[in-house]
Amino acid sequence: MRAHVSLYQFGADAPAYPSIVSAMDPEKSAPIGWGALSGLAADPNDANTIYAVSDSFYQDARIFTIDISTAPATITSFVNVTGASQERLDLEGIAIASDGGFWLASEGHPDNGRGHLLLKVGTNGVVEREIALPDDLIAQGERFSFEGVTEYEMNGQAMVAVAVQREWKDDPKGFVKLALFNPADDSWGFVHYPLDAPASPAGGWVGLSEIVSLGEGRVALLERDNRGGEDAAIKQITVVSLNGVTPAAYGEALPVLQKRMAMDILPHLSAAKGWILDKPEGLTITADGRLILVTDNDGVDDAPGETLLLDLGPAARLN
Structure with a gap:
């Protein structure tokens, strides 16, 4: 983006920006520092409370x-995640754990030694469990890996699903893995999700940014390209069902899910008539059934720097 001119008109009922701010940090006597919000989860008992992680x-x-x-929405408090085996985490997903605390997805990076990790943490942020993928699969890993995470129920058991953003070395072109973890026996299973082909005139890639349980074995996924502005073409929520799907152990042929495009979110990202942000990264459903979306501002480093927290309306729109 080289340069642009913005035109403004008086008459809005309320300001469109900012959509999120922070309260004061009592230890620093300054607003709570935040940025690079990359995953959302909703409090199951309080419709006005959600949680986010930074990358x-x-x-x-x-x-x-x-x-x-x-x-605007207000960041009221935070906890640091502590006790992980590696010095730096790259949190891209968060989900409420039914037995208390949170599930977190930390994106790995083969070039700098960061592992692809599923973490179970307490409400105080202390890591209670650290779960890695099978070694043979880790060897196939790429930079774009763990993104969203969600807990869902299958056959009466609590399961955890993690979305991998882009293809790994062992994936067919256009297919990414959903990694399904069973906490009861610490086992992993895998399925393939079919991505849309890039549709932007500027090319680029398409990948997953978030996964959210809808109940009854269905999950919603945030699928997007990596283009912004007038080049943005794919920013959407899809729905797949895991019912009747038997995840495969690594090394076996993976079943392919059938997806349904449920919502185009480009109109929501462009509603303010400004630059269309390329990174919608967090999605959740509140206790009263509202869809909430957040964009990642990349910590304002070589990026427009805006963060949008948007209410997309009733989650029933995905049915």
Whole structure:
């Protein structure tokens, strides 16, 4: 993006920006520092509370508590994630754990020694469990890996699904893995998800940014390209069902899911008539059934720097 001119008109009922701010940090006597929000989870008991994580742009990995009853929404508190085996985490996904605390997805990076990790942490941010993928699969890993995470129920058991963003070395072109973890026996299973082909005139790639349980074995996925502005073409929510699908152990042929395009979110990202942000990264469903979306501002490093927290309306729209 080289240069642009913005035109403004008076008459809006409310300001379109900012959509999220932070309360004061009592230890620093300054607003709570935040940025690079990359995953969302909703409090199952409080429709006005959601949680977010920040990625590796910052040294400290954080879980933020957000009050969405205000306009703009307000980050009211945070905890640092501590006790991990590696020095720096790249948190890209967060989900509520049914037995308390959170599941976190930390994106690995083969070139700098960061592992692809599923973490179970307490509400205080302390890591309780660290779960890695099978070694043979780790050898196939790429830079674009763990993104969203969600807990869902299958055959009466709590399961954890992690979305891998882009193809790994062992994936056919246009197919990415959903990694399904069973906490009862610490086993992994895998399925393939078919990505849309890039549709932007500027090319680029398409991948997954988030996964959210809809109940009854269905999950919603945030699928997007990596283009912004007038080149943005694919920013969408799809739905797949895991019912009747038997995940395969690594090394076996993976079943392919059937997806349904449920919502085009480009109109929501372009509603303010400004630059269309390329990174919608977090999605969740509140306790009262609203779809909440957040964009990742890359810590304002070589990026437009905006963060949009958007209410996309009733989650029933995905049915």
